[in-house]
Amino acid sequence: MLIHAERLVTADEVYEPGLLRTEGNRVVDVGPWHSSGLGSGGSGRPDVEVGTLAPGLVDVHCHGGGGASFSTDPVTAIEAHRRTGTTTQVASLVTETYDDLEAQVRMLAPYVASGELAGIHLEGPWLAEEFHGAHPVALLRDPKWPKVERLLDAGPVKMVTIAVERTGGVEACRRIAARGVVAAVGHTNADYETTVAALAAGASGATHLFNAMRPIHHRQPGPIVALLADPDAALELIVDGTHTHPALVAYIARTHPERVVLVTDAMAAAGAADGDYILGTLSVAVREGVARIAGTNTIAGSTLTLSKALANAVAYGVDPLVAVRASTVRPARWLGLDAGDLRVGGRADAVVLDEDWAVTRVMRAGEWLA
Template sequence: MNYYIKADQFLLENEENTADYLCVENGRFGTFVETVPPDAKVMDWSGFTIAPGLFDTHIHGLKGSDVMDGDPDGIQAMSEVLLSLGVTRFLPTTLTSDKEALDRALISVVEAVEKGLSGAQSEGIFLEGPYFTEKHKGAQNPDYFRDPSRQEFDHWQELAGNMIVKIALAPERAGSEEFIRYVSSTGVLASIAHTDASHDCCILAVDAGARNYVHLFNGMSGLHHREPGVAGAALTDKRAFAELICDGYHVHPDIAKLALHVKDDKLVLITDCMQAGLMPDGDYHLGEFPVVMQGGVARTETGSLAGSTLKLIDGVKNLHVWSDKSLAEVWHRGSLSPAVSLGRDADLGSIKAGKLADYVVLNKDLEVQTTAVAGEIKYEKEG
């Protein structure tokens, strides 16, 4: 369906357009025009803002579903719910577990995608683990930690039909540099996570091809003026992206503001959301771990943060309030930066001619009214 969009403003990469009509042709954004043909179909969202669809590259679960359940219906449910949150693309994310559980999780994502997701679309799978170290394990199970294995990864990639596009590991583990070189050569985004590596070890990992740090400041050695650690390497190395969870619990607002200032367009907003997202306080699981959520904060029995219950759009709103950056700039940290990190920015991440027409209609309170995927309206808020 071809049509035009009229709105009060459009959040573009480097500006805000407030006057013209935006053409949508064959599921992709066209150009802005001042007038439209008399018989043209116009989506008139006067009074609203049009923003690019958000892209959550790190999400374990939502509203009772968990990727590690190994249930294709759970992936479908996540896909549908994400639309109401302004997310049009996501990476179903695994946890460290035994081989059988990881096999099931990968197969379930493949089955769901092959059947066809009705909501937000999966752009691949994020394999978080199992190649971590114990000191900063977070909610990852150390019983399954081990050195990276190319053979094991190849098995999982074959099982996933080459859908694994991102993998996280601790670079101090034996064989990590060689492993990073290998997966990077296949187009997979090698990421650094749950690690006590030194600054120099991280730089060597980036030299080998790692280009992302997972949930900055969490699951990693902190910043010290004589040993910058993983956090210091993530902040100072301009070659690498860094993920950030902007819920106010994982990272202090002033540190989030600092990260945005330093990393700029290499900052990727994520949720790390688990199954308790959009659910009431109570008892849940993150993989094999029992989790208690109180006041919207999920923790393991030992008190460690267990993922988050954050909505990505709330992370955008939080960082916009905490920083001195425009809404458009901060919004693109949740849409364009994720796409760039995965090499998908030719099609995704911003409102630009030729890209897939993923967009969100926002009211003045930045609440999602409508969400479209590849030009097709998939969600409309009731009332």
């Protein structure tokens, strides 16, 4: 299939106009449009003409969608996000008992082996009680190594969220990173110094920066300033207009364009109606698209798709190319995933974006999705 794009965005280039050619599920040519030199027999006439073409979106923090959680009905959750443009998905699990988490990791492992999922993210149980968010306090634990290792050994875990101030937290970051797994600082009451130590030990970014972590104080800068000041730390942002103020999103993307990672942190109600849902073991009420622990004001994940997060970011003033790369190549490189780019030999995952930078068509593994 030969595609002509008025604008083609890859991880490192923008071609206006651009060319993408696929064979089967792979990209075989990408670059500036050239009507000649398409090979003997090539007419130079494209099979498909589109406006803006970008790599398929990559979401490294998402709990579910379409009415389902990854832990209970992964097929429905995968489908809900895939058809809106997220062609690479990491399944996030909220805090439960070690036995339940191990069972969930084992249940999801075949979906990673088959390529339907790119990996698993353990968001808990190693979180701070003071910033537990939508995680049950009674099940939070210190990251003791044999216990952490047990869950990493259970299946393809690609990312772990850690409150690094918990006993053993910094050492856990070192050991997790040594296994090639991302250790992300999050749901944390850590001070600045402890966060710096965790980043030096191997932690490489923030789980939803600003949300569920000790806020900035000018005499106690805390985890946020340590993460912002680190030259390499990835910075997850939930860009739904509720979790982070639009002006803050625009400011962080302008000051740290190479490090912002858009995530949905979506729960089951993403791509589904308002109503009452379950997140892990907790009841969540979704009203007007905002998910809260039932009977409280605590936000319990979002109802975003990554397509919506991308369009929101642009609407809030983020440079469109920064926003595209924050939802494609940045998360992919952070977790070491072969995704988030359009390159020869890579899987042919792409999205067509409209003038508002929202996804209108999705290609996964060389096939246009309905």
